[in-house]
Amino acid sequence: MRILITGGGGFLGQKLSRKLTEHGALRGQPITAMTLMDVAEPAKPKAGFPVTSLACDIADDVAVKALFADHGPFDVIYHLAAVVSGAAEADFDLGMRINLMGSIHLFQAARAQGNCPVVVYASSIAAHGGEEPEVIVDGVELNPQTSYGSQKVMGELLLNDMSRKGFLDGRGLRLPTVSIRPGKANAAASSFMSSIFRDTMQGDASNCPVGRDFLIFHTAPRTIIENLVIAAELDGAGFGFNRCLNLPGRSDTVGEMIDAMTRVFGPEAEARITWEADPVIEKIVHSWRNRVISEKALRLGFVQDKSFEDTVRWFLEDDIQRRPA
Template sequence: MRVLITGGGGFLGQKLARALGTTGQLRGQPITQLTLADLAAPAPLTLPFPATNTACNITDPADVQTLMAQPFDVIFHLAAIVSGQAEADFDLGLNVNLFGTLNLLQAARTHANAPVVVYASSIAAHGGEEPAHIVDGVELNPQTSYGTQKVMGELLLNDMTRRGMVDGRGLRLPTVTIRPGRANAAASSFMSSIFRDTLQGETSNCPVAPDYPIYHTAPRTVVANLIHAANLNCADFGTNRCINLPGRSDTVAQMIAAMTDVTGPDAENRITWHPDAAVQTIVKGWRGHCTPTKALALGFAQDASFADTVRWFLADDIAKAP
């Protein structure tokens, strides 16, 4: 079983690689080779099977063809330009999120096998004139370049799956929080920083009102769901291979209250409240409520509480003092 993770240097790619190292197998077969690819070669991990860490620019078709000269059995496509950056730089987002995805799928189809492709899409696929509460089957109406690029990737994945070129599974991820590390250019970045940074003794600004609803999921849960997607049988998905993943709907105030219940008031006291019009323009077009009936029926996991997310962050990711 040969496995590829694009975006392998990112926090989700690294967590996914470690999780695969723990299980040692995928789709009932032992993993014999794992390749982690990113714009810069990811840092090596200690894993129980051979692993390769390589640099690859997915916007370059030749680079992708070299990466995929040998066929992979399972591909986790996590590489992307995040929402705020894709909105600020249309061409960069288009090149990475759309053409990079196309390059990957084109390279995958050159082999006789039809590899399983788990594609990380986004809840940002929804918006605009859709209902405030999303259910399966609503017409997608993204209101950002990032969401639009992700939807175009979904359509490519569905069509190439229909034609037998790949075996696609597209997952619309809720906002993933609490993300470790430093803030990135995602418009949703504050949804992690107001918890992560304040729990680590720093201040962090919340640019939206306390009653803003967030459809979210924990890193542990999304990694488990990525692996679950790869393990499912193709027939389980039906003709639409792209689904809304389970998440929780909580307001910012409810999430802060859950953090305070776990850790006390110190972190909450480090949050500032200054509106940011640019961030609000993007995130207020997203949907904060979703009923993912199909994903739940397929056995995808759903978080029980944000308090669990806080506990997992404290156990897994909080920066420790030297």
């Protein structure tokens, strides 16, 4: 079992690679090799099998073909590499180059292997918006309102068609906002949805550009990693005609999430939150849908967070960067 993770240097790629090395197997077979690729060489987890880490521009078709020639064929491909929402909205050409053309290059290289590999594609809840209903259910027509969401949907359509043709065994997952993300803030429009918890619990100030009543459809990093593993383990035929679905998440307001943090951590973190509106961020995040009923995903066996208190506890166990005493 040979595995490729694009975006292997990102926090999800790093967590996923560690999880897979702990398991040592996927789809009932032992993992024999893993390749992590990103725009810069990713860190490698300790593993009982060879792990290759390399820098590769996914938008460079020649480089992607060389990656597959040198390190493939791959049996399972996790496609996590992307330019995040705020950056893709600010720079249309960059988003198209990475999010769309990068996906095309990757899918075509996977197709050329000739072994119909499992491809787990990280899409986004940003696929929804516009004239869709306020509560999203399975089968609702996609109507993204950002360049990032549109690029993700185009990838979904290609993944579906290439699966229909038997080139790939695709599984597209529309991720809720992942909170609490470790590390530093990035250019994602949703970045504040982690920083107001992560940074304040680590002793720093953080600004919330929306009100306490803003509703967030979210999920924890631990839950996303579990669902990424589940996605590869499932029989692709179980997805039916549409290989892409909405992952389960929770819908809570900013205020409810802050209250949950306070119950677990205490009041000092909330005191570090400032409340200055940001019209650019507000325009993007208010275009998203934040009430989603994920019946298909739950029926297939994907998992759902029980509380944001759990998310806070997991962050304190897994990811908090504590200052030296």
